[in-house]
Amino acid sequence: MHTANKQAEVIPNLSGTTRSRRCFTSDFQCSGTVPVPFGQGRAMSGGADEDLFDNILLADERFRGEGFRDGFERGTRRGLQDGRRHGTSHGARLSSEISFYHGFAITWKCLLHHNTDERSRKRVKALESLLAVIQTVPLADPQSVELQDGTEKLRSKFRQVCSLLNVPMDFKEHFRSAEDMSF
Amino acid sequence: HQAALRLLGQGGGSSSSPATRLSAHPDSRCWFVAWSPNGTLLASCGGDKAIRIWGREGDSWVCKSVLEDGHQRTVRKVAWSPCGNYLASASFDATTCIWKKNNEGFESLTVLEGHENEVKCVAWAPSGNLLATCSRDKSVWIWEVDEEDEYECVTVLNSHTQDVKHVAWHPTRELLASASYDNNICIYKEEDDDWECRATLEGHTSTVWSLCFDATGQRMASCSDDRTVKIWKEYPSESGDTSWKCVCTLSGYHGRTVYDVSWCPLTGALATACGDDAVRVFREDVTSNPEEPVFSLVAQVTKAHNQDVNCASWNPKEAGILASCSDNGELAIWRFKED
Numbered sequence: 001m002h003t004a005n006k007q008a009e010v011i012p013n014l015s016g017t018t019r020s021r022r023c024f025t026s027d028f029q030c031s032g033t034v035p036v037p038f039g040q041g042r043a044m045s046g047g048a049d050e051d052l053f054d055n056i057l058l059a060d061e062r063f064r065g066e067g068f069r070d071g072f073e074r075g076t077r078r079g080l081q082d083g084r085r086h087g088t089s090h091g092a093r094l095s096s097e098i099s100f101y102h103g104f105a106i107t108w109k110c111l112l113h114h115n116t117d118e119r120s121r122k123r124v125k126a127l128e129s130l131l132a133v134i135q136t137v138p139l140a141d142p143q144s145v146e147l148q149d150g151t152e153k154l155r156s157k158f159r160q161v162c163s164l165l166n167v168p169m170d171f172k173e174h175f176r177s178a179e180d181m182s183f
Numbered sequence: 184h185q186a187a188l189r190l191l192g193q194g195g196g197s198s199s200s201p202a203t204r205l206s207a208h209p210d211s212r213c214w215f216v217a218w219s220p221n222g223t224l225l226a227s228c229g230g231d232k233a234i235r236i237w238g239r240e241g242d243s244w245v246c247k248s249v250l251e252d253g254h255q256r257t258v259r260k261v262a263w264s265p266c267g268n269y270l271a272s273a274s275f276d277a278t279t280c281i282w283k284k285n286n287e288g289f290e291s292l293t294v295l296e297g298h299e300n301e302v303k304c305v306a307w308a309p310s311g312n313l314l315a316t317c318s319r320d321k322s323v324w325i326w327e328v329d330e331e332d333e334y335e336c337v338t339v340l341n342s343h344t345q346d347v348k349h350v351a352w353h354p355t356r357e358l359l360a361s362a363s364y365d366n367n368i369c370i371y372k373e374e375d376d377d378w379e380c381r382a383t384l385e386g387h388t389s390t391v392w393s394l395c396f397d398a399t400g401q402r403m404a405s406c407s408d409d410r411t412v413k414i415w416k417e418y419p420s421e422s423g424d425t426s427w428k429c430v431c432t433l434s435g436y437h438g439r440t441v442y443d444v445s446w447c448p449l450t451g452a453l454a455t456a457c458g459d460d461a462v463r464v465f466r467e468d469v470t471s472n473p474e475e476p477v478f479s480l481v482a483q484v485t486k487a488h489n490q491d492v493n494c495a496s497w498n499p500k501e502a503g504i505l506a507s508c509s510d511n512g513e514l515a516i517w518r519f520k521e522d
Contacts, residue, residue: 122335129377155341156322156339156341157339159297159322159339160324160336160337160338160339163297163324163336163339164335169299
């Protein structure tokens with residue numbers, strides 16, 4: 001729709017500042033941004049007409065803005081939920097691994113506690129060293145570098161202790177033989 | 184100066200050529216050769232899961248023993264204990280077997296387990312009390328031996344991010360170096376009763392296949408898939424620790440991956456085993472600055488074998504004797520002669 005009055009294409013700004021407007025894909029077939037100097041548009045129309053045009057012409061932008069804000073809030077909430085779930089599962093896995101090593105070391109230490117032979121003493125020493133590494137792992141801070149390094153060190157230490165105790169790291173053999181059993 | 188590398192026994196007056204090119208592991212690869220500490224025996228291992236012990240009889244080399252049934256898969260490397268009475272073998276079956284020498288040959292003493300997959304190397308410390316192994320599981324294990332031949336794992340080191348190809352001990356100190364598919368070399372030392380990685384040497388642009396120390400241990404040579412050999416020198420720092428810097432890179436000599444490097448403790452010559460089927464010998468120029476040494480290629484055999492050369496090893500007691508082995512299952516013994 002083309003208006004006969006050229007001035008109707010111009011966007012009045014009641015606050016008195018000049019501003020440019022994006023060109024909307026609309027029936028107006030606007031030719032581009034049109035800077036409006038103060039006062040120029042005012043003379044042509046009354047207050048009601050200005051609001052109407054404002055509402056129509058700025059509708060796209062307004063809805064976009066509202067939509068963005070709405071989506072951003074939802075996304076933030078969703079992200080919090082996802083992150084919390086991820087953190088819970090990751091934290092639980094790590095914590096259960098470290099707790100496993102802890103329980104393992106304490107149990108073996110109890111079992112070997114009263115042995116006085118050199119070999120058992122060496123094993124107890126290794127178990128104590130494993131417990132010491134567990135103490136140094138900073139579980140409170142998931143971002144810390146020490147957590148990563150400490151966990152690696154802990155895993156290596158656990159493997160060494162298993163070797164000393166002659167405990168197989170791999171339980172596949174046990175599972176396999178259990179499957180063979182039938183009654 | 185002139186130098187030549189020839190099959191041992193060739194170039195002499197006699198018409199018969201003594202057997203110094205041996206079909207050590209028929210129909211499979213010969214992966215590694217190692218001289219016994221007194222230089223009289225040569226151990227070879229290969230894809231046929233066996234280890235063979237070779238000795239000199241007159242002008243020829245004959246198989247003295249076969250160590251079979253010790254492993255379920257390829258034996259990748261073997262190492263003699265400093266006293267010469269034990270042999271350790273590293274296998275793709277994830278175990279390391281310790282063999283003890285007796286009157287008839289060798290018997291399997293114990294099997295070290297623990298690595299998750301293929302063991303790539305085993306090495307004895309010069310003290311004879313420690314053994315190092317490394318594996319595709321990215322870890323380096325150090326084992327301690329006691330008087331009763333009991334082996335215990337002292338530490339598991341996870342400093343590499345990929346397959347660890349080789350480990351070697353310093354000749355005089357309790358210091359270990361490892362080479363990896365992650366392009367780095369790690370140096371380990373014992374501190375406060377625990378072993379840790381003290382330095383990571385970067386520089387190679389591809390897998391580091393092997394490394395070795397010179398006679399004094401002040402320098403180390405490493406070889407890589409990047410077709411170069413690097414020479415590293417140790418520099419003490421104020422903190423009491425040491426750092427290793429690359430002081431020389433030999434590039435442009437090797438057509439393919441350099442699989443092994445060996446530094447002769449007697450002559451200082453450097454031998455390399457290459458994927459281009461050649462064996463090469465390098466010598467340090469006497470005039471060069473020790474901080475920036477220059478090495479020159481003094482001898483090579485371009486078709487030492489008709490497939491990849493996997494290993495090169497200098498005899499520790501007889502100067503100029505070099506053993507090599509190849510993917511075609513052969514092993515060869517060379518004499519390096521300088522004028």
